[in-house]
Amino acid sequence: MSAAATTIAHEVPPQTGPRAFLHRLRQGDQVAHLLTLTFAAVILLLTSMLVYELWVNSHLSRTQFGWAFFWTKVWDPNFDNFGAAPFIYGTLVTSAVALLLAVPLGLASAIFLSELAPRKISDIISFLIDLLAAVPSVIYGLLGIFIVVPLMRTTLGPLLINTLGNVPGIGVLFRGPNYGVGFLTAGIVLAIMVVPFIISVSREVLLTVPREQREAALALGATRWESTWQVVVPWARAGIMGSVFLALARALGETMAVTMVIGNAAAIKASLLSPGDTIASTIANQFTEATGDLYLSSLIELGLVLFLITFILNGLARILIVATERGGGRPA
Amino acid sequence: MSTLRILWRKSLNFVMLTLTGVAAFAVVSVLFLILGYLIWNGGTSLSWNFFTQLPKPVGESGGGMANAIVGSLKLLLLAALMGLPVGLLAGVYLAEFGGKTFSFVVRYTTDLLNGVPSIVIGIFAYSLAVLPVKHFSALAGGVALGIMVIPITVRSTEEFLRAVPGNMREAAMALGASKWKTIATVVLPAASGGILTGMLLALARVAGETAPLLFTAFGNRFWSHGWGQPIASLPVMIYTYAVAPYDDWHRQAWAAGLVLLGLVLLSNLGARFILARSKAV
Numbered sequence: 001m002s003a004a005a006t007t008i009a010h011e012v013p014p015q016t017g018p019r020a021f022l023h024r025l026r027q028g029d030q031v032a033h034l035l036t037l038t039f040a041a042v043i044l045l046l047t048s049m050l051v052y053e054l055w056v057n058s059h060l061s062r063t064q065f066g067w068a069f070f071w072t073k074v075w076d077p078n079f080d081n082f083g084a085a086p087f088i089y090g091t092l093v094t095s096a097v098a099l100l101l102a103v104p105l106g107l108a109s110a111i112f113l114s115e116l117a118p119r120k121i122s123d124i125i126s127f128l129i130d131l132l133a134a135v136p137s138v139i140y141g142l143l144g145i146f147i148v149v150p151l152m153r154t155t156l157g158p159l160l161i162n163t164l165g166n167v168p169g170i171g172v173l174f175r176g177p178n179y180g181v182g183f184l185t186a187g188i189v190l191a192i193m194v195v196p197f198i199i200s201v202s203r204e205v206l207l208t209v210p211r212e213q214r215e216a217a218l219a220l221g222a223t224r225w226e227s228t229w230q231v232v233v234p235w236a237r238a239g240i241m242g243s244v245f246l247a248l249a250r251a252l253g254e255t256m257a258v259t260m261v262i263g264n265a266a267a268i269k270a271s272l273l274s275p276g277d278t279i280a281s282t283i284a285n286q287f288t289e290a291t292g293d294l295y296l297s298s299l300i301e302l303g304l305v306l307f308l309i310t311f312i313l314n315g316l317a318r319i320l321i322v323a324t325e326r327g328g329g330r331p332a
Numbered sequence: 333m334s335t336l337r338i339l340w341r342k343s344l345n346f347v348m349l350t351l352t353g354v355a356a357f358a359v360v361s362v363l364f365l366i367l368g369y370l371i372w373n374g375g376t377s378l379s380w381n382f383f384t385q386l387p388k389p390v391g392e393s394g395g396g397m398a399n400a401i402v403g404s405l406k407l408l409l410l411a412a413l414m415g416l417p418v419g420l421l422a423g424v425y426l427a428e429f430g431g432k433t434f435s436f437v438v439r440y441t442t443d444l445l446n447g448v449p450s451i452v453i454g455i456f457a458y459s460l461a462v463l464p465v466k467h468f469s470a471l472a473g474g475v476a477l478g479i480m481v482i483p484i485t486v487r488s489t490e491e492f493l494r495a496v497p498g499n500m501r502e503a504a505m506a507l508g509a510s511k512w513k514t515i516a517t518v519v520l521p522a523a524s525g526g527i528l529t530g531m532l533l534a535l536a537r538v539a540g541e542t543a544p545l546l547f548t549a550f551g552n553r554f555w556s557h558g559w560g561q562p563i564a565s566l567p568v569m570i571y572t573y574a575v576a577p578y579d580d581w582h583r584q585a586w587a588a589g590l591v592l593l594g595l596v597l598l599s600n601l602g603a604r605f606i607l608a609r610s611k612a613v
Binding site: 028032033035037039040041042043046049050053054057104105106108111112113115116125128129131134135136137138139141142143145146147192195196223224225226249252253254256259284287288300303307310311313314 | 341342344345348349351352353355356358359360362363366367369370373417418421422424425426428429430434437438441442443444445447448449450451452453454455456458459460463479482483486510511512513515536537539540541542543546547550567570571574575582585586589592593596597600601
């Protein structure tokens with residue numbers, strides 16, 4: 001009984017009235033916990049609703065075309081016949097072109113900024129590059145239409161056709177009519193857009209490599225380049241891969257800049273100079289014009305495909321980075 | 333043999349290092365060339381009318397985009413009202429209350445939502461806010477942008493709350509404050525500069541978004557009254573005007589591009605300024 005008496009020694013909270021309400025507020029930890037938890041749950045709810053809406057609203061198209069949707073090469077709204085192959089092709093080709101151009105350029109610039117440039121200059125340039133990463137994509141599209149497209153039509157396109165077009169093997173990529181708009185133009189604009197991401201992330205991780213690593217390599221008689229390429233870059237490769245995946249995810253989902261310069265044609269052509277379409281540009285162009293439920297449903301299924309691609313890519317990037325980090329990021 | 337090898341290594345060193353410098357120079361100069369071109373073209377096309385007048389019909393020159401500027405601001409207001417509270421409170425949950433598994437799931441989902449292409453967010457907002465009422469509206473555009481604001485706000489809020497030293501929390505609790513009171517009166521104010529920066533950056537990012545607005549807010553060549561009508565926005569106007577075949581519209585697109593870029597870059601600089609000042613205190 002005495003133990004019970006000591007616990008009752010605390011003031012008993014009032015059960016009713018304004019003082020009870022005040023007391024509950026003072027003990028408000030539970031309320032705050034529940035409130036913030038609710039809002040965290042809102043994010044889960046929103047994301048599952050996103051998947052649900054994409055799935056349900058593409059039902060008509062999924063039942064009509066099944067898996068054939070992925071390899072059907074025809075996209076014909078007049079006869080209600082829809083296949084995603086040209087757009088999947090266009091998405092992959094433009095992203096590949098963008099990465100082929102942006103990764104070497106971006107990585108080299110990041111190496112210059114972290115290894116060679118004085119810290120002050122490096123910081124200023126990085127600050128400017130970070131600002132460029134914030135430029136809206138529609139502005140890159142605007143510049144693409146009025147700078148890159150004319151350049152492609154008058155100078156770069158004919159140059160490529162006359163030189164690389166004659167090389168056996170890859171020549172097939174640079175033949176045929178040249179309109180200025182097309183896969184290559186879209187790839188170039190995408191490359192300009194993603195380079196700031198690659199530089200910014202890669203520079204950060206290169207700067208985290210311990211200075212001893214460089215000094216040890218140099219002390220062993222390595223040249224500056226050998227120490228950079230064989231010691232510093234392998235150490236930072238997880239982060240560099242991360243930056244490449246970030247760039248790829250952005251390139252795949254990019255809509256406006258691509259829509260404005262790719263030419264909008266549902267066709268699979270070997271030539272990089274021919275007009276095409278990506279998944280995102282097709283949705284942007286045709287969504288408001290989609291007459292008929294099957295048309296709209298097919299466009300939404302395209303959105304579902306794009307969602308799944310970026311979902312898988314994000315997952316892969318995460319696994320890759322975690323795996324490399326567990327390996328210590330050291331050269332094997 | 334050995335001198336030849338050393339010569340080779342030294343020249344490789346020189347060539348590769350020069351190449352990295354050339355690459356950095358090329359990237360920076362291309363980026364500046366582009367911006368210079370935009371500022372030149374935008375600057376010569378920009379006039380006072382751009383800020384005060386409605387778009388003129390095709391064929392008539394002049395006119396402005398006053399409705400699109402106001403439209404963009406209205407859409408941003410909606411996005412802020414819908415997205416920021418969710419982002420802030422979810423961020424507080426992750427930093428202060430979160431358990432292990434549920435927090436991991438929330439964090440993962442937030443990153444996933446952040447990585448969803450903006451055009452897909454547009455489809456989602458379309459099926460949420462356009463399909464049920466069967467017409468485009470400012471509200472639907474706000475929903476699309478609001479969803480995009482959430483993940484950025486969550487992650488920056490969590491990051492800056494975590495940066496608050498643990499002994500500040502302990503000091504508040506030792507004085508008898510309850511947990512929520514500690515968070516509300518000690519932790520949140522301490523992190524407020526960073527959190528504000530994150531919010532501003534999130535809004536700056538969605539201010540330039542075009543794709544999710546194409547089939548939610550749609551566009552409007554006139555003033556939009558209330559929240560239930562299609563509404564003009566700067567990014568969509570830039571797109572429409574840039575792909576149109578009229579020279580006069582192209583000039584307007586450049587002007588709009590310059591205004592939008594100025595808006596976005598200024599808020600980025602402002603955000604950095606706030607962050608720098610809150611760190612200095």
